[in-house]
Amino acid sequence: MDILFEHVTAVTMDEASPVLEDAFVLVSGRKIVSVTRQEPEHFKGRRISGQNKVLMPGLVNAHTHIPMTLLRGYADGYDLQTWLNDYIFPAEAQLTERAVTAGTYLGLAEMIASGTTSFSDMYYFCDRIAQAAAAAGIQANICRAVISFDPEYRFETDQAGIELRELKERWHGYDEGRIQIEASIHGEYTSHEKVWRAVAGYAREHGLGMHVHVSETKKEHEECIARSGLTPAQTLDRAGVWDTRAQAAHCVWVSEEDLELFARKKVTAVHNPVSNQKLASGIAPVPAMLRQGVNVALGTDGVASNNCHDLFGEMKSAALIHKAATLDPTVIPALEVLKMATAGGNAAQGRNGGRIEAGMDANLILLDFDKPHLTPCHSVVSNLVFAARGSDVVLTMVRGKVLYEKGEWKTIDLDAVMHEVRNYAVPKILGRL
Ligand SMILES: N[C@@H](CCSC[C@H]1O[C@@H](n2cnc3c(=O)[nH]cnc32)[C@H](O)[C@@H]1O)C(=O)O
Numbered sequence: 001m002d003i004l005f006e007h008v009t010a011v012t013m014d015e016a017s018p019v020l021e022d023a024f025v026l027v028s029g030r031k032i033v034s035v036t037r038q039e040p041e042h043f044k045g046r047r048i049s050g051q052n053k054v055l056m057p058g059l060v061n062a063h064t065h066i067p068m069t070l071l072r073g074y075a076d077g078y079d080l081q082t083w084l085n086d087y088i089f090p091a092e093a094q095l096t097e098r099a100v101t102a103g104t105y106l107g108l109a110e111m112i113a114s115g116t117t118s119f120s121d122m123y124y125f126c127d128r129i130a131q132a133a134a135a136a137g138i139q140a141n142i143c144r145a146v147i148s149f150d151p152e153y154r155f156e157t158d159q160a161g162i163e164l165r166e167l168k169e170r171w172h173g174y175d176e177g178r179i180q181i182e183a184s185i186h187g188e189y190t191s192h193e194k195v196w197r198a199v200a201g202y203a204r205e206h207g208l209g210m211h212v213h214v215s216e217t218k219k220e221h222e223e224c225i226a227r228s229g230l231t232p233a234q235t236l237d238r239a240g241v242w243d244t245r246a247q248a249a250h251c252v253w254v255s256e257e258d259l260e261l262f263a264r265k266k267v268t269a270v271h272n273p274v275s276n277q278k279l280a281s282g283i284a285p286v287p288a289m290l291r292q293g294v295n296v297a298l299g300t301d302g303v304a305s306n307n308c309h310d311l312f313g314e315m316k317s318a319a320l321i322h323k324a325a326t327l328d329p330t331v332i333p334a335l336e337v338l339k340m341a342t343a344g345g346n347a348a349q350g351r352n353g354g355r356i357e358a359g360m361d362a363n364l365i366l367l368d369f370d371k372p373h374l375t376p377c378h379s380v381v382s383n384l385v386f387a388a389r390g391s392d393v394v395l396t397m398v399r400g401k402v403l404y405e406k407g408e409w410k411t412i413d414l415d416a417v418m419h420e421v422r423n424y425a426v427p428k429i430l431g432r433l
């Protein structure tokens with residue numbers, strides 16, 4: 001059925017005037033059909049009142065590890081190396097397909113209810129993640145990361161390589177491209193050149209995107225330079241890793257030369273300000289990224305280092321941290337942050353979106369602004385970035401389909417998911433089952 005949002009404040013993200021008051025946004029099938037000030041004539045479908053509500057493009061979480069939702073609050077107060085090696089990797093060693101499925105659905109429920117319509121995920125048991133994302137109706141770019149220190153590594157026989165090929169066959173392009181598969185190297189510090197060349201070669205050959213953790217910590221960045229005389233971004237470039245659409249997560253310690261490289265090769269830097277603060281990794285040079293023309297997207301990273309999937313919190317953090325770091329209140333205005341979470345994320349994923357415009361996919365979220373913390377509304381954009389929360393979202397639509405509305409998940413059995421998480425998945429990763 002067609003859907004008409006009527007008398008709504010539409011954050012169209014149009015270059016000239018990003019906010020259209022008292023608008024009518026008509027959705028038919030998968031697409032936005034029209035965005036007007038006049039009511040479309042002879043409309044027969046479902047009407048959704050936009051009184052005191054704000055409609056905006058769905059948010060894109062361009063870097064997460066969704067099953068890690070099971071590890072929310074599990075290991076707070078450590079730096080990345082200690083956190084990964086002493087806490088996260090041992091817990092992940094307990095994971096099963098069933099636990100990953102539960103954790104994925106939990107993360108999906110949280111994302112969808114807080115306005116995320118698309119996400120880029122790096123994990124393993126990816127077939128289960130793709131299955132859940134497919135069933136939940138969300139858009140997803142999913143990659144199976146390679147971690148390998150094996151000097152005899154061969155892409156053909158490596159488990160991650162085998163899984164990547166299977167994933168591509170099974171899921172790449174599923175449901176008119178709603179699900180996409182990407183290649184991934186976990187990071188420069190967790191593999192070696194043979195791996196990079198093979199995975200990058202496969203991605204190029206099959207037109208797949210690439211997803212890598214890059215220069216997240218000072219240690220990673222400096223150890224790489226000490227080993228090879230080059231930064232992680234440059235080292236990976238020599239192996240052809242950036243010669244396909246790519247997402248470089250974190251980029252906290254990247255150099256100006258790295259950013260020039262990313263601008264030239266159209267690599268997206270995925271900014272994860274909350275995770276970077278929590279793991280004490282540092283502050284990514286986002287103002288320099290924007291100056292150099294690098295596409296910047298936003299990500300939460302896994303929930304174990306955040307500890308939630310609420311992109312509104314991520315936007316606020318991104319909008320604040322660079323002001324504090326540079327002592328410049330004009331740096332990265334709120335609208336710029338909204339662009340990162342919408343158009344920036346779509347570009348990162350190789351998707352067309354991030355604006356409310358006729359012809360675009362109807363990936364839309366509706367927020368209730370009839371709330372004390374969103375009143376008054378001198379600026380919709382300011383309220384969205386600095387005052388709104390994921391819980392202000394009252395409706396989430398992906399490709400014209402309502403996935404969430406007023407506390408109800410249309411595609412997820414939340415009670416069953418909560419039960420499975422509490423009674424199976426969490427005890428399992430804690431080694432109690
Ligand atoms: N563990 C799998 C593949 C890695 S998936 C992605 C991995 O990234 C890890 N991870 C999560 N957040 C971060 C981060 O911020 N930096 C680096 N690694 C992370 C996470 O624990 C997970 O193991 C294998 O052995 O093949």
Ligand SMILES: [Zn+2]
Binds near residue numbers: 064249302
């Ligand atoms: Zn990560």
